[in-house]
Amino acid sequence: MSVEFALLPMIYDREAPHVIRLRQMMADHLETVWRSLRRLGVPEAGAEDSAQQVFVVAARRLGEIEIGGERAYLLGVAVRVASDARRTLRRRREVPLDPESAASTLSLARPRQPDEELEQKRELALLAALLDEMPDEQREAFVLFELEELSAPEVGRVLDIPVGTVASRVRRAREHLRESLVKRGTP
Amino acid sequence: MTELRRWCEEGATATELSLLETSRREQVPPRLRACAMETLGLLAAASTVATATSAAAATGRGTAVLLKVLSIPVIGGGLVAGGLALEHAHHARAMAPRQAAVVASASSMAAAHAPADPSARVDLTVAPASAPSAAASTPPVPTTSVGVRSARTEGSAGRLAREVQALELAQKALAAHNAGSALHLLDRYGAEFQGGALGSEATVLRVQALLMNGNRSAAQALADSYSSAHPDSPYAHRIQDTLRSGH
Numbered sequence: 001m002s003v004e005f006a007l008l009p010m011i012y013d014r015e016a017p018h019v020i021r022l023r024q025m026m027a028d029h030l031e032t033v034w035r036s037l038r039r040l041g042v043p044e045a046g047a048e049d050s051a052q053q054v055f056v057v058a059a060r061r062l063g064e065i066e067i068g069g070e071r072a073y074l075l076g077v078a079v080r081v082a083s084d085a086r087r088t089l090r091r092r093r094e095v096p097l098d099p100e101s102a103a104s105t106l107s108l109a110r111p112r113q114p115d116e117e118l119e120q121k122r123e124l125a126l127l128a129a130l131l132d133e134m135p136d137e138q139r140e141a142f143v144l145f146e147l148e149e150l151s152a153p154e155v156g157r158v159l160d161i162p163v164g165t166v167a168s169r170v171r172r173a174r175e176h177l178r179e180s181l182v183k184r185g186t187p
Numbered sequence: 188m189t190e191l192r193r194w195c196e197e198g199a200t201a202t203e204l205s206l207l208e209t210s211r212r213e214q215v216p217p218r219l220r221a222c223a224m225e226t227l228g229l230l231a232a233a234s235t236v237a238t239a240t241s242a243a244a245a246t247g248r249g250t251a252v253l254l255k256v257l258s259i260p261v262i263g264g265g266l267v268a269g270g271l272a273l274e275h276a277h278h279a280r281a282m283a284p285r286q287a288a289v290v291a292s293a294s295s296m297a298a299a300h301a302p303a304d305p306s307a308r309v310d311l312t313v314a315p316a317s318a319p320s321a322a323a324s325t326p327p328v329p330t331t332s333v334g335v336r337s338a339r340t341e342g343s344a345g346r347l348a349r350e351v352q353a354l355e356l357a358q359k360a361l362a363a364h365n366a367g368s369a370l371h372l373l374d375r376y377g378a379e380f381q382g383g384a385l386g387s388e389a390t391v392l393r394v395q396a397l398l399m400n401g402n403r404s405a406a407q408a409l410a411d412s413y414s415s416a417h418p419d420s421p422y423a424h425r426i427q428d429t430l431r432s433g434h
Contacts, residue, residue, distance in 0.1 A: 017354045017388065024348050034215040048219060067352075123209040130206075145191070147210045152191045167191035174194055178203065186202060 022059050025070045032148060033074050039131060039143045040082035043089065050081050057081070072150055076158040079140050086136070130180050134173055141166055142173035350376070350385045357392050366399035387413075387422040394426050398433065406430060 034051045042050045057077045058065065065073045131139050137159075144155045145166065152170075156163045195204055353376040360369035373393050376383070383389070390413050397406035410430055414423040 017351055017358055017385075020347070020351045020385065020388075021355070024351055028348075030219070031215050034219060035210070035213055038213075039210060051219070120209055120212070123206055124213060127206045127210055146194050146207055149193075149211075163191075170191055174197075174199075174203075177206075178200075181202060 022055070022062060025058060025065075025074065026055055029071050029074050032071060033078050036075055036078045036143055036148055037082050037085075039127070039147055040079060040086070040140065041089075041132060042082050042085045046085055050078075050085055053081050054078050072154045072158055075144055075148055075150065079144070079158060083136065083140075126184075126186070130177050133180055134176050138169050138173035138176060141169035142177070145170045146174075346380075347384060350380050350383050353379065354385055354388055354392065357389075357396070361392060361395055361399065364399065366396045369396040370400065387417070387420065391422055391426055391429065394429055398429065403430075 030051065033054050034047055037047050037050050037054070038044070054074055054077045058070075058074060061073075131143070134142065140159060141155055141161075144150045144158060145152060150158065152163050152166045155166045155170075159166070161169075194207065199207070353372065357369045357372040357376065360366075360372055369392065373389055373396065376389055380386075390409065394406045394410055394413075397403070397409065407430060410423075410426045413420075413426060417423055
């Protein structure tokens with residue numbers, strides 16, 4: 001992460017509690033933001049900058065973020081930042097989507113046996129490939145609902161779609177993922 | 188269409204569930220975590236702004252980039268988070284526009300970081316504490332359900348979150364010109380968080396509340412006491428500015 005993150009606590013002013021709230025949001029939700037960006041197709045090389053971008057947006061919109069709604073808000077921004085990143089990626093075609101790189105810097109919560117770690121990497125690479133094959137709108141609903149565990153109404157608010165549409169997108173995404181797994185012979 | 192439930196309740200296979208679980212277990216790269224840890228560490232170490240400000244001065248280039256990113260103007264040597272202040276009165280649900288953030292790349296400065304000890308792991312996922320409702324100028328917004336958040340032992344992050352909430356309530360009372368409530372909330376803050384990380388912020392708010400309450404002599408006494416104890420703190424200047432402007 002670039003230097004701005006470390007400097008955030010140094011900004012004090014009349015609105016200090018709000019600046020501190022931003023810092024707290026970063027502490028609580030950095031992992032969620034980073035992980036969701038990756039699942040939404042932001043390549044590893046750009047994930048740190050994109051994560052920072054999410055928090056910059058949050059800093060500018062701090063007054064709009066409800067107490068207790070920080071995580072859902074940040075995920076909403078992450079969806080948009082990731083969408084832009086994917087579009088840029090497709091336009092440039094400089095860095096092809098590379099599922100194999102998805103887990104290249106994987107770090108795990110606790111020490112694991114090498115074979116277990118290898119299996120984790122393999123699964124993350126597989127998940128990245130499966131998500132890359134999904135239409136974007138299904139992918140976004142799936143990531144928010146199944147991976148980040150927002151409620152269906154929260155997903156609806158974040159994506160600005162009705163709850164019924166959330167359900168249909170998530171279910172289509174599941175079918176898509178299942179079919180892709182079957183095609184790979186790993187149902 | 189039936190109500191949507193999690194996939195594990197709607198027939199996901201073991202392979203599919205394993206993929207979901209693997210994703211949830213993944214964590215950020217150690218370097219990114221270290222930087223977040225550094226942020227928290229700085230906060231714990233620098234409970235007075237003087238430390239933080241001198242650190243900022245030592246990395247002035249980075250500060251300039253951050254100020255640019257956050258649209259924070261520098262006025263008379265003091266930092267004013269104009270962008271943040273402007274957002275305060277706003278409570279729309281609209282999400283940020285896609286083009287909102289133009290982030291200056293500072294990856295070249297990343298080398299300036301001394302990596303924090305990755306073993307010094309702090310719980311970064313403490314659920315926010317519930318805000319006290321008494322004397323608040325606005326009722327706290329109900330917490331939304333965002334997945335399974337296990338209750339954990341409160342760490343420094345959790346304590347800080349509660350400190351922030353306590354001061355936010357006091358600040359809201361001030362914004363609503365309710366000096367009595369603000370003082371009451373600051374008393375509660377002081378009782379609950381003796382030696383808290385945000386003690387200087389609390390002092391600034393108290394001076395403002397006393398002035399608003401018409402108790403200028405008490406405000407002056409508190410300001411003098413703070414200034415003599417923290418002569419080099421930018422907060423001392425801020426407090427004196429507050430006294431001079433009278434509000």
